Amino acid sequence: MAKHTISVLASDKPGVLQRVSGLFARRGCNMESLTVGASEQEGMSRMIIVLDGEERMLEQMCKQLRKLIDVISAEPLERRRMVARELMLVKLRAEPAARPEIFGMIEAFRCSVVDVGLRSVVIQVSGDTDKNDALLQLLRPYGILEITRTGETAMNRGE
Template identity: 50%
Template sequence: MAAGSTNGSSRTLSVLVANKPGVLTHVSGLFSRRGYNIDSLTVGVTENPDISRMTIVVHGDEQVIEQVTKQLNKLIDIIKVVDISHQESVDRELALIKVSAKAKDRSEIIQIVDIFRAKIVDVSSESLIIEVTGSIDKIDALEELMRPFGIKEMVRTGKVALVRGTKLTQFDK
């Protein structure tokens, strides 16, 4: 097991970086060299096309997160690192789940999808593709309910998050 993965809880780091080639490689390499496994990592351009936001979910205690934050801040293309784990924030994940869907099971699958406020985005004679957004727990729960039908394929985006209210993560010190 990777160092840092057994101690502490899941932590969410919001990292603003220069929107340049190679930055993702440097950040993921830092975690790899330190022996820390990244649970999820999402990257996307912000409202400023020169800046991207990485949302990194990693397991670790205060000491691990402090060490990782210090190391990240040493990288030249890092603008700001904020541990938003204990701040009021909004977070979501997206998943696409391709599930076997025999005629006899379709109505039950559709009912479950409706309960989760998910959507069926593709239908074929043998399967359905479900799109679901929400918390990690919500997606995990839908995944578990789809398993008995037979999950053929699945992809998840990883967490994206923003701090609630008027607070701007990138400018706060």
């Protein structure tokens, strides 16, 4: 199964997100991530949906999305032609003695420390999902206390 990304432009009205997610549920298709926010057009929202599945399923989901009321467009994004990023916050157990090593790793991954407590730090990571997953593997031995991730947001590259 391949990972696919769909960009949906829809009216910014109550119930639109519910109709979109309901469509996926009815088709038995699980969304790996969903990000929603204001778009470049007033009164419109952009949804970025990441899912696993066959190419045929991707085409079918785009066709079904386009039929929904308030959906203006639903277009698949090609992995090689898009820019995708995810934001992640990680609260990490960080005793003072371990901090220099942790901060060195954070610097190597171009992350930033956004909060420091007596026994923990919160770091902000922005990058592609694979990079974020790799950092998590390196941080696990220190003790991850909490993680929150936005899911992928994406767009096609410039011409």
